Amino acid sequence: MDRALPQPTPETQHFWDGCKAGELRLQRCTACKESYFPPRPFCPGCGCRSVEIYTASGKAILYSYVINHRPRPDMGTEPHSIAVVELAEGPRMMTNIVGCPQTPEALQLDMPLLVTFESFGAITLPFFTPAGA
Amino acid sequence: MKPGSIAVVGAAETTRMGKIPDVSVIGLHADAALNAMADCGLTAKDIDGVATAGESPVAIAHYLGITPTWADGTAVGGCSFMLHVRHAAAAINEGLCKTVLITHGESGRSRVGSGGFGRQPSSLMGQFELPFGVTSPPTMFTLPVMRYLKTRGYTEEDLAMVAVIQREWAAKNPRASFKDPITVDDVLNSPMIAWPFRMLMCCLVTDGGGALILTSAERAKDFPQKPVYILGTGESVETPMVSQMEDFASSKAFRVSGKKAFDEAGITHSDVDHLMIYDAFAHLPLYGLEDLGFCKPGEAAAFIRERNTAPGGRLPLNTNGGGLSYMHSGMYGMYALQESVRQMRGIAPAQIPGAKVAVSHGVGGMFAASGTIIFGNER
Ligand SMILES: [Zn+2]
Numbered sequence: 001m002d003r004a005l006p007q008p009t010p011e012t013q014h015f016w017d018g019c020k021a022g023e024l025r026l027q028r029c030t031a032c033k034e035s036y037f038p039p040r041p042f043c044p045g046c047g048c049r050s051v052e053i054y055t056a057s058g059k060a061i062l063y064s065y066v067i068n069h070r071p072r073p074d075m076g077t078e079p080h081s082i083a084v085v086e087l088a089e090g091p092r093m094m095t096n097i098v099g100c101p102q103t104p105e106a107l108q109l110d111m112p113l114l115v116t117f118e119s120f121g122a123i124t125l126p127f128f129t130p131a132g133a
Numbered sequence: 134m135k136p137g138s139i140a141v142v143g144a145a146e147t148t149r150m151g152k153i154p155d156v157s158v159i160g161l162h163a164d165a166a167l168n169a170m171a172d173c174g175l176t177a178k179d180i181d182g183v184a185t186a187g188e189s190p191v192a193i194a195h196y197l198g199i200t201p202t203w204a205d206g207t208a209v210g211g212c213s214f215m216l217h218v219r220h221a222a223a224a225i226n227e228g229l230c231k232t233v234l235i236t237h238g239e240s241g242r243s244r245v246g247s248g249g250f251g252r253q254p255s256s257l258m259g260q261f262e263l264p265f266g267v268t269s270p271p272t273m274f275t276l277p278v279m280r281y282l283k284t285r286g287y288t289e290e291d292l293a294m295v296a297v298i299q300r301e302w303a304a305k306n307p308r309a310s311f312k313d314p315i316t317v318d319d320v321l322n323s324p325m326i327a328w329p330f331r332m333l334m335c336c337l338v339t340d341g342g343g344a345l346i347l348t349s350a351e352r353a354k355d356f357p358q359k360p361v362y363i364l365g366t367g368e369s370v371e372t373p374m375v376s377q378m379e380d381f382a383s384s385k386a387f388r389v390s391g392k393k394a395f396d397e398a399g400i401t402h403s404d405v406d407h408l409m410i411y412d413a414f415a416h417l418p419l420y421g422l423e424d425l426g427f428c429k430p431g432e433a434a435a436f437i438r439e440r441n442t443a444p445g446g447r448l449p450l451n452t453n454g455g456g457l458s459y460m461h462s463g464m465y466g467m468y469a470l471q472e473s474v475r476q477m478r479g480i481a482p483a484q485i486p487g488a489k490v491a492v493s494h495g496v497g498g499m500f501a502a503s504g505t506i507i508f509g510n511e512r
Contacts, residue, residue: 003264004254004259004263004264005254005264006254006255006259006260006261006263006264007253007254007255007259007260008255008260009255009260012260016260037261037377038257038260038261038374038377063280063381064276064277064278064279064280064281064381065276065279066272066275066276066278066279066327066328066329066330067325067327067328068266068268068271068272068327069324069325069326069327069328070268070271070326070327071266071268072266072268074266075266079325079328080266082265082266082267082272082276082327083265084276084277084280084376084381092376092377093261093376094261094262094265094267094276094374094376095265096265096266104328104329109279109280109283123264125264125265
C-alpha cells in the first residue's frame with residue numbers, strides 16, 4: 001500500500017521543494033525574527049507579512065512521541081515511532097525517528113537528533129535520526 | 134451570560150447504549166431527542182432552536198419536524214455540545230428562540246449510516262502529520278504525554294490509576310460497558326496500543342446518543358423535572374494539529390474555557406461538588422484537574438492516587454465511569470453533560486448526596502477545542 005503523502009499548497013511548496021533538495025526550510029519574520037512552523041505567508045506571532053525562507057540547521061531534540069503498535073497499512077507491520085521534535089531554531093514538528101530501535105529504551109526524551117530525508121516518488125519526507133548514530 | 138438565567142429542563146440518552154447495530158446515526162439523534170422531549174413533556178412543535186454536531190442541524194430539524202428560528206452547527210469535536218449549551222443560553226437570553234434542543238448520536242462501533250474521518254492530503258494535518266503514520270486519536274491525542282510525564286514527574290502507574298478509579302465509579306452504574314474491578318497491573322498488562330498507552334488507558338468505542346432541552350429559568354418551573362440551572366459557561370480553541378500545541382503539559386483551550394466559566398459563575402473551586410472531565414484517554418483527567426485549577430501543576434496524579442476523586446472522595450470525578458468505562462461513541466461531551474444533569478437532579482446511579490454545583494468540562498479534537506459548563510440546582 002502506498003504511503004499517505006502530502007499534497008503541497010502554494011503556501012507550503014517551498015518546504016517540500018526543500019526536502020527534495022535535502023534542506024529543511026523554515027520561515028521567519030523579518031520584523032520580530034521569530035521562526036515558525038508549519039509554513040504560512042505571515043508571522044503567527046505579530047501578523048507581519050514580511051517573512052523569509054531559510055535553511056534550518058537540521059538539529060533537533062526528541063520532544064515527545066508514541067510507539068504505534070497498530071501501524072497503518074501503509075506504514076508496514078512493525079511498531080514505529082511517531083514523534084514531535086523541537087528544532088534548534090525553536091519550532092516543533094511531527095516526524096518519525098529512524099535509524100534506531102523503535103523502543104522506549106532507544107527513544108529518550110531530549111536526545112539530540114539530526115534531520116534525514118527519504119524520497120517517496122514525487123515527495124520527500126523529513127525524518128530524524130539520533131545524532132552521531 | 135447571567136448566571137442562573139437559563140435551565141436544562143429535558144435530558145436523556147438513547148434508549149439503549151453500547152452496541153446498537155440496528156439504528157443509524159440520525160436515528161440515534163432522534164431517539165435521544167424524543168426521550169428528552171418526553172422527559173420534559175414537550176413535542177417537536179414546542180422546540181424553536183436546534184443545535185447539533187456530527188449531523189447537520191438542518192437534517193435534525195427536518196427529521197424531527199422542527200421549524201427553528203435559531204440553528205447552531207458548531208462542530209469542534211467531542212465538546213461541541215458544551216459550546217451548544219453556551220450558544221443556546223446566549224440565544225435564548227437574546228430572544229432568538231425560546232426552547233432549544235441539542236442532540237448527539239453516533240454509531241461509533243457499528244458504523245451504521247455514518248461517515249468516516251475525512252482529511253485532505255493538502256490540509257495542514259494532511260501535509261505535516263498524516264505522512265508520519267498517525268491513525269486516529271490513540272496515536273494523536275497521546276502524543277504530548279511522554280513530555281507531560283517528564284515535565285510533571287508522573288509515571289505510567291499514574292496514568293493507570295486514572296482508569297482504575299474510574300472503573301470503581303463504573304461499577305455503580307448499571308448502564309456502564311465495563312464494571313469489573315481492575316488494578317494498576319491489569320492496566321499496564323493490557324495490550325499495548327501506542328506506547329505508553331495500553332488498551333485500558335484508552336476509551337471505549339460504542340454506539341449511543343443524548344439530548345438536552347434548554348429554556349429560560351422563568352419558564353423552567355413549569356416543567357415536570359427539577360430544573361438544572363446554568364451558572365457559568367466557557368469555550369476556547371487552540372490548534373487543529375496536536376504537534377503544534379503551545380505547551381505539551383497544559384491545554385491552553387482548557388485553561389481559557391475553564392477560567393471563563395468559573396469567572397462567569399462567580400464560584401470558587403471549593404464550591405464544586407461534582408466534576409466531569411472528558412476522558413477519551415487516561416491523561417485527560419490529569420490535564421483537566423491542573424488546567425481547571427483544582428490541582429497545582431504536578432499535583433494531579435497524587436490527588437487521584439490519594440482517592441480524592443474516587444467514591445467517598447471530596448471531589449467525585451467522572452462518576453458515570455467516564456469514556457474509559459461507561460461509554461464513548463466518538464463525541465463523548467454529551468454524556469459528560471448528561472451525568473452532570475443527573476447529579477444536579479439527584480437521580481444519578483452513583484448520586485453524590487447534597488451536590489449543588491457540577492462542572493462539566495469537554496475537549497474537542499486532540500486538545501483542539503474545549504467547552505466548560507457549570508451547572509447548579511439552585512439559582
Ligand atoms: Zn513577527
